[in-house]
Amino acid sequence: MQDLMDTLTGKFTAHYGRAPEIISYAPGRIEVLGNHTDYNEGYVLSAAINYGTCFALARREDRQVRLMAGDIMEEVQFLVDAPMPTEDHMWSNYVKGCLSGVSARKAPPCGFDAMFFGNIPLGSGLSSSAALETAAALCFAKLFDVEISKLDLARIGQKAEHEYAGVKCGLLDQVSSIYGKENALVLSDFRTFDIKPVNFPEDVCFLMCNTHAKHALVDGAYNERRQSCEIAARHFATVLDHPVAALRDVSWNEWLQYGPSLDERVARRAAHPIGEDERVLAGVEFLRDGDAAAFGQLMFQSHESSRKYFENSCPELDTVVDAAKAIPGVLGARLSGGGFGGSAVVLVEKRHAETAAQAIRSAYAHKHGEPCDTRLIICSEGARIIQG
Ligand code: GLA
Numbered sequence: 001m002q003d004l005m006d007t008l009t010g011k012f013t014a015h016y017g018r019a020p021e022i023i024s025y026a027p028g029r030i031e032v033l034g035n036h037t038d039y040n041e042g043y044v045l046s047a048a049i050n051y052g053t054c055f056a057l058a059r060r061e062d063r064q065v066r067l068m069a070g071d072i073m074e075e076v077q078f079l080v081d082a083p084m085p086t087e088d089h090m091w092s093n094y095v096k097g098c099l100s101g102v103s104a105r106k107a108p109p110c111g112f113d114a115m116f117f118g119n120i121p122l123g124s125g126l127s128s129s130a131a132l133e134t135a136a137a138l139c140f141a142k143l144f145d146v147e148i149s150k151l152d153l154a155r156i157g158q159k160a161e162h163e164y165a166g167v168k169c170g171l172l173d174q175v176s177s178i179y180g181k182e183n184a185l186v187l188s189d190f191r192t193f194d195i196k197p198v199n200f201p202e203d204v205c206f207l208m209c210n211t212h213a214k215h216a217l218v219d220g221a222y223n224e225r226r227q228s229c230e231i232a233a234r235h236f237a238t239v240l241d242h243p244v245a246a247l248r249d250v251s252w253n254e255w256l257q258y259g260p261s262l263d264e265r266v267a268r269r270a271a272h273p274i275g276e277d278e279r280v281l282a283g284v285e286f287l288r289d290g291d292a293a294a295f296g297q298l299m300f301q302s303h304e305s306s307r308k309y310f311e312n313s314c315p316e317l318d319t320v321v322d323a324a325k326a327i328p329g330v331l332g333a334r335l336s337g338g339g340f341g342g343s344a345v346v347l348v349e350k351r352h353a354e355t356a357a358q359a360i361r362s363a364y365a366h367k368h369g370e371p372c373d374t375r376l377i378i379c380s381e382g383a384r385i386i387q388g
Pocket of ligand 1: 031034035036037038039169170171172173337338339
């Protein structure tokens with residue numbers, strides 16, 4: 001993080017001719033268990049990671065905003081009171097959405113010069129956009145001198161995704177970036193918003209394997225999955241004799257009994273978050289008992305459910321997970337996040353981590369020509385102001 005901050009400070013000072021006043025940092029995330037459960041009011045185990053984004057700004061005397069993407073050195077300008085989404089420079093929409101969200105709580109006192117810079121591989125499914133939103137929102141709250149709770153910060157980021165980027169995401173990415181804890185997973189209940197750290201065995205770690213695959217229509221496919229889940233929830237509400245506000249309220253047995261009366265595809269979509277909720281709760285118990293092997297099996301089952309029911313995997317992710325199954329020391333693997341490309345997360349015994357990473361890279365290269373990118377993930381602290 002120090003490296004990122006130093007690089008950003010250097011770039012900021014060179015470009016704007018003065019040093020930044022406020023700097024924040026927000027990490028990306030891995031999703032470990034509980035796929036597409038957040039917007040179904042269910043449970044997720046996730047973690048903030050050792051890759052993230054720094055956001056820096058300095059006040060201006062007028063109402064102008066200059067915003068610079070420090071990696072590609074592209075700049076956009078707009079008035080602080082009118083952060084409208086645009087079709088070019090899509091990256092700026094995440095920041096503008098957050099500016100609009102913070103401004104709804106307190107009017108901006110002034111314009112500013114801003115720049116961000118991060119090391120989360122783009123399109124890797126590790127939530128670079130949520131890290132950017134969270135880092136930006138934290139800086140704006142500081143500049144505007146307004147107190148915003150952690151959960152409301154997450155909601156500001158989510159609203160930016162919905163209204164400025166067109167993705168009807170849940171709150172998982174922002175919550176993980178904000179509530180992350182060093183060496184721990186974050187267990188989130190997306191109905192009660194009870195969010196707490198969960199320890200995991202010391203002799204295991206996570207690898208993230210970035211396939212670089214990005215399949216077309218990702219956002220549309222995500223929104224379609226969400227819609228199917230909502231249709232299914234409405235169906236279960238009419239056939240079950242207890243209240244159903246979301247798929248969180250439906251058990252696997254109820255799905256088995258009443259799923260067949262649904263459209264076949266909608267029923268399959270619903271099976272995934274319903275099964276995932278049960279796996280997260282079982283997984284928490286396994287972690288309490290220190291049983292990483294049993295936890296890893298749940299990760300494999302989760303991926304199978306993605307593949308079979310939710311159809312949000314792809315051949316590249318399947319290659320990683322299938323290869324991982326046969327590698328010594330690997331306990332579990334699954335896709336992480338929205339799906340349709342991006343990264344798979346692998347649970348491995350620490351002493352086998354390096355050899356497992358090599359084996360996955362070569363199995364991947366064998367099938368797809370190029371190796372995937374593997375990185376050791378360290379569960380890390382959540383977002384914070386680091387200067388100012
Ligand atoms: C993306 C979304 C999250 C969540 C995951 C799937 O990361 O942004 O809200 O729905 O997909 O679990």
